[in-house]
Amino acid sequence: xxxxxxxxxxxxxxxxxxxxxxxxxxxxxxxxxxxxxxxxxxxxxxxxxxxxxxxxxxxxxxxxxxxxxxxxxxxxxxxxxxxxxxxxxxxxxxxxxxxxxxxxxxxxxxxxxxxxxxxxxxxxxxxxxxxxxxxxxxxxxxxxxx
Amino acid sequence: xxxxxxxxxxxxxxxxxxxxxxxxxxxxxxxxxxxxxxxxxxxxxxxxxxxxxxxxxxxxxxxxxxxxxxxxxxxxxxxxxxxxxxxxxxxxxxxxxxxxxxxxxxxxxxxxxxxxxxxxxxxxxxxxxxxxxxxxxxxxxxxxx
Numbered sequence: 001x002x003x004x005x006x007x008x009x010x011x012x013x014x015x016x017x018x019x020x021x022x023x024x025x026x027x028x029x030x031x032x033x034x035x036x037x038x039x040x041x042x043x044x045x046x047x048x049x050x051x052x053x054x055x056x057x058x059x060x061x062x063x064x065x066x067x068x069x070x071x072x073x074x075x076x077x078x079x080x081x082x083x084x085x086x087x088x089x090x091x092x093x094x095x096x097x098x099x100x101x102x103x104x105x106x107x108x109x110x111x112x113x114x115x116x117x118x119x120x121x122x123x124x125x126x127x128x129x130x131x132x133x134x135x136x137x138x139x140x141x142x143x144x145x146x
Numbered sequence: 147x148x149x150x151x152x153x154x155x156x157x158x159x160x161x162x163x164x165x166x167x168x169x170x171x172x173x174x175x176x177x178x179x180x181x182x183x184x185x186x187x188x189x190x191x192x193x194x195x196x197x198x199x200x201x202x203x204x205x206x207x208x209x210x211x212x213x214x215x216x217x218x219x220x221x222x223x224x225x226x227x228x229x230x231x232x233x234x235x236x237x238x239x240x241x242x243x244x245x246x247x248x249x250x251x252x253x254x255x256x257x258x259x260x261x262x263x264x265x266x267x268x269x270x271x272x273x274x275x276x277x278x279x280x281x282x283x284x285x286x287x288x289x290x291x
Contacts (some may be wrong), residue, residue, distance in 0.1 A: 004157035006156075007155065007266050010154055010155040010158055011156060013158055030174050050223060050252075051254045051255070064220055084167065085227040085228060085229050086165045086226075086227055086228045087161075087162075087165060088162060088165045088166050088169050089162055090244050100169065102225050102227050104248070104250065106229060115167075116250070116257075116258055116259075116260065118252075118257070118258055119227075119252060119258045121225075135215045143225075143252035144252055144256065144258055145259050
């Protein structure tokens, strides 16, 4: 890979990972404008709890995603931190990417000390149009209820 | 002068390989894990404050065989979460990176638990096509059973 190609790829990787970091921070801080901004207009998201029949979504469309996640976030009185680690790029082209990351979900407040709520994994599909990367889909598998 | 962007690009490529390694380990996909290793790869490890140690295991197939056996005996859904990478070497053909490790496990119907913390030291070599893991030294801070 040439220096220029390597630099472009590095830049794309950082931009793509920033989407899931922004999503996590936006949810935790209940900044739904920021959360909505990481999804494509027709993006989708959903999830399941492993070994259970618990699930949510899939919700399609930026406005719908924001409305549904806002409702859940507002029902949680504690402070949450979605900590993202161990990213793996399963696919990366000039215009599309598939990335998997691990999640550790911590909580504090509402009378409790900081503690681990659950772990999980996200699979994010993103695409680039007009030089801007956005999420097409974000699918979650949690290890236990949240 | 070092090209900082090129160095960072190499670092990301190396991290992608070691992240793949832990995902394959957790999923018990040992054929995929083996493909990330050099043919002559070696690994060993120790759990501090215990008498538990393993390896040195030599060779891609032997490492995959040993890890398959261990992973197959574990019942929990495991996640080896890697953070805080520190590069000790990063050239065109070699890399040495140390990462912190948190192993989290969830049994069906239970809450996730921290099994142990620890660290990995990965040495990698770059063939013309790709980075591969040449050596792994694991140091866990407690038991991993």
